[in-house]
Amino acid sequence: METVLTAKRRTDLRKSATNRLRREGYIPGVLYGKEAGNIPIYVSKGEFLKTVSKEGRNRLLNLEVDGKKWNVLIQETQEHPLKKELIHVDFFAVDLSAEIxxxxxxxxxxxxxxxxxxxxxxxxxxxxxxxxxxxxxxxxxxxxxxxxxxxxxxxxxxxxxxxxxxxxxxxxxxxxxxxxxxxxxGAEETEAEAADAGAAEGEEQPSDES
CATH class of the missing domain: 2.170.120.20 (Ribosomal protein L25, C-terminal domain)
Known part of the structure; x- marks a missing residue:
């Protein structure tokens, strides 16, 4: 868990604000869990992809939100149905002593x-x-x-x-x-050769004269 992914809290939850974040290179998301509650956040798309590439999607990560660090798992990601780009990510804050x-x-x-x-x-x-x-x-x-x-x-x-x-x-x-x-x-080639030979024989055979 040496890699720390930084997130910021989202205060404007309107659709227009969310779309603006995506255009600016961020991924909107949510941090949730027993201790965290439900916190709307956003992370840098580049940093998120870099972290996933290094740590994997199923590894425990450090997510820092407004100076507070959380032990999290990537619970779910959503992609745009046509562009196949990440448009949302959910982080689940976990208790290190609990089984998951x-x-x-x-x-x-x-x-x-x-x-x-x-x-x-x-x-x-x-x-x-x-x-x-x-x-x-x-x-x-x-x-x-x-x-x-x-x-x-x-x-x-x-x-x-x-x-x-x-x-x-x-x-x-x-x-x-x-x-x-x-x-x-080998068997396929033999069958193909036999088929070709049969076709050639059929072409060479003269037709019956009436």
Whole structure:
């Protein structure tokens, strides 16, 4: 939580004022929580994107509002439906001693042994939902896939021991990643060649004379 994101309180809540903030490079938002109540704020779009790029969307952040620092999570963001630009962000002020339910990115590590035979690694689960204390949220759930051979899979149950300090809200048999067999291009080429040969034979065959 070394990175501090600075926000300012919004006093003019009219739509025109909110749109003006967006034009000036800010993102309107709200800070809320048991201690914070409900505080309309705005943050620099550039600083927000820089912070998210560095810390991630699911990490605990320091948000400073009018000189007071809050431990927060990014609860929700909204995008413009056409421009795909951020137009709103909600921050949730958390109690560091309380447990919260959140999502954490799944990162695959290692190179599967089966890739040497042409295997193709396919990730199925990209985020895990966990419950933990706010100050113990991991950067990511790392999953070692170096042992995977062709047609092997790694499931949630395979990482439970390593991350037993967290409550993971997924079934143990839910697939995280699998190593698919190489694409059989030879069979496809053979079928294509046979089809071409058949077409050519049909073109060369003379028509019956009456």
């Amino acid at each position: 339910r959140t999502e954490v990115s799944v990162v695959l590590t290692g190179e599967p042994v089966g890739t040497k035979q042409g295997g193709i690694l396919q990730q199925v689960l990209f985020e895990m939902e966990i419950t933990t204390k706010a100050n113990e949220i991991p950067n990511a759930i790392e999953v070692d896939v170096s042992h995977l051979d062709i047609d092997d899979t790694v499931v949630v149950g395979d990482v439970l021991d390593r991350y037993k300090k967290y409550k993971i809200h997924h079934e143990p048999d839910e697939v995280i990643a699998t190593l698919l067999p190489p694409e059989d291009t």
